Amino acid sequence: MKRVDEQFIKLRQAGHGYKRIARTLNISIDDVKRTCSELDAARLSGQCKQCHTSITSIKGKKRKQFCSDRCRWDYWNSFNKS
Numbered sequence: 001m002k003r004v005d006e007q008f009i010k011l012r013q014a015g016h017g018y019k020r021i022a023r024t025l026n027i028s029i030d031d032v033k034r035t036c037s038e039l040d041a042a043r044l045s046g047q048c049k050q051c052h053t054s055i056t057s058i059k060g061k062k063r064k065q066f067c068s069d070r071c072r073w074d075y076w077n078s079f080n081k082s
């Protein structure tokens with residue numbers, strides 16, 4: 001992760017608006033908006049723990065770990081066997 005992103009996340013968590021973040025990091029507001037959506041996309045995308053299919057979680061919901069109930073079942077089942 002780029003250094004700007006780390007600072008960006010901190011500022012955002014602190015509740016600063018786009019303008020303030022742009023000024024603090026010395027980047028344009030468009031850059032702030034773009035970084036925002038990139039970080040959101042990165043946070044919402046992941047892989048199924050069982051079959052490694054890429055999955056996208058729904059914003060505001062708990063992050064998904066499996067693409068389907070079948071994969072969840074297979075995953076925990078393989079644990080119980082060993």
Ligand SMILES: [Zn+2]
Binds near residue numbers: 071
């Ligand atoms: Zn799966």
